[in-house]
Amino acid sequence: MSRFAVIAGGERHVFKDLAGVMACASPRRSGDELAGIAADSEKRRVAARMVLADLPLTTFLDEALIPYEEDEVTRLIQDGADRAALGPVAALTVGGFRDWLLSYDATPETLAALAPGLTPEMVAAATKLMGNADLLAVAGKCRVVTAFRSTLGLPGRLGSRLQPNHPTDDPLGIAAATLDGLLFGIGDAVIGINPASDNVADCVTLLEMLDEVRQRFAIPTQSCVLTHVTNSLRAIERGAPVDLVFQSIAGTEAANRGFGVSLALLAEAEAAARSLGRGTVGDNVMYFETGQGSALSADAHHGIDQQTLEARAHGVARAFSPLLVNSVVGFIGPEYLYDSKQIIRAGLEDHCCGKLLGLPMGLDVCYTNHAEADQDDMDVLATLLGTAGITFLIAVPGGDDVMLNYQSLSYHDLLGLRHRLGLRPAPEFESWLDRMGMLAPDGRLAPLDSAAGPVRALLAQGGR
CATH class of the missing domain: 2.30.170.30 (ethanolamine ammonia-lyase heavy chain domain like)
Structure with missing residues (x-):
């Protein structure tokens, strides 16, 4: 047989x-x-x-799903696999590996040591044998800490991306949405704008505006305009205050080519961003976004299932020591994840696979308006991820992104999740909130009328 x-x-x-x-x-x-x-x-x-x-777990070292000579992502994965690190589980089958991950032997320390030896295909295979509770249990044991101006991934912390998008990139509108998020204690992972255009000059304007706000109030966070990596390189050449370089990535060379990127280009961008030396507590400078279905939508999937390709995208991200990685799990639409059941499952898979590979994994808990999902489903997914130690979640004003036209979490959703689960922002950002008079004695967000002078003054000026 x-x-x-x-x-x-x-x-x-x-x-x-x-x-x-x-x-x-x-x-x-x-x-x-x-x-x-x-x-x-x-x-x-x-x-x-x-x-x-x-199947033996090492099958995935011996057999490439996409031929080595045809795909640079395969070459990255195969050449980068640390066989010595894999040693403790190398003799196991995929099923045995799944059982080991759920055992007491798989501690945060052993999982961190194992991560360099795992390939994306190995973790994808093991998670296909797991139930949702298994995915939560395994991800919850993984600890991945990164840093730039704030430290992310520490136990008991839940980071947040403040996403103040605007349909015309109006700086005043973006500034108002940013202020709104900061008053909810959001933005410790990054203040990240999806620009409406790919105009480099407009991106530089937004970068300068965010950096002015950050410096004016000494906010220990990082900003990012989520433009194409080549635009970030041009912005760096113009002397713009670039903290993080962003790029959407996929799990095959052909799909990344569709995004207009290669591994060499990503390496160039990482080197350029690090040369600026803008970090204060760390030098992780890359921000990647992934999502199941991207390779299929580009007709670049090579007959590989979308969860495995998502894990391969995580393998690409791992090579560049990013500060942040997130899956936009429900953004791509019902053609790829039909309903809330599929979105929730995919979100748990993406988080677990990313963490096993050693990534600071976050999620955009989201859906499009033509998917069979609603905000109650997103509340469920966000709560599950919060219990499993997700690094950060994304929040937009009112939970409705008026530029990208999709539904995500709101600022108050993340604030409520922190309160319910006893989670706190990044330590540097939490200290800043305290200095601004925005924390109550119990560590929760304080009423605005108790805020310190700089915040009250800003509110009195209407955010100017």
Whole structure:
């Protein structure tokens, strides 16, 4: 019998190759169905998981899902795998690895030491055998700490990205939304703007405005205009105050080419940003965004399931020691994640896989208005992720991004989540909130009428 075949439920199931096993073992996903690679029944899905569970974990070191000579992401993953670090689990099967991850032996310390030896395909395979509670348990044991002006990923902390987007990139509108977020204690991970245009001059204007606000109030955070990496390089050349370089990335060379990037270009950007020396407590300067379905939407998926390709995107991010990585889990639409069940599952997968690979993983808990999901579903996902130690979440004014036209979490959603779960902002940012008179004695956000003079003065000026 082929090693990719099994008898399950009285039926013999044969899978063409390793990629076919991985695709059919995935939970149901509209994107995989659109690609024509998903299991056509629950029986076949279980059969694929049986095959996958019995495969040696090192199979993924010996067999590339996308040929080594055809894909630079494959080469990055295979060449960068630390076989010595993998040693403690190298003799396990995929199923055995899943069980080990859930055992008492998998401590935060052992997981951190193991991360350099794990490939994205290994963690994707193991998580396909996990239930949602398993994903939460494993991710919750992973600790990944990064730093620039604030320190992210510490236990008991929940970082936040303040996303003050504006449909015309109006600096006054963005400044008002930024002030609103800061008054909710949001923005310790980054104040990050998705620009409405890719005009470099406009991006520089926004960078200068954010940096002026940061310096005026001595805010220990970092800013980012989420423009294309080549625009960030041009902005650096113009002397703009660039803290973080952003780029959307995917799990195949062809999909990254569709984004207009290569590994060499990302390395150039990382070096340029680090040369500025703008960090105070660390030098992690890259910010990456990923999302299941991006490779399929670019017709660059090579017949690989979207969860595995998402993990490969995490493998790309890992090579550049980023400050932040987040999945825009529900943003790409129901063609790839049909409803709230699929969005929630994908969000838990993305968080767990990223953390196992050693990434400071965050999430945009979001959905588009044509998906079968609503804000109650996002509350569920945000709460689950908060219990599992997610590094940061994204928040927009009112939970409704008026530039990108999708639904996310609001500033008060994140504030409420911190209160319910007893989580706090990054320590440097928390100290700043305290200096501004914005923290009550119990550590919660204080009423605005108790805020310190600089905040009251700013409010009195209408945010000018």
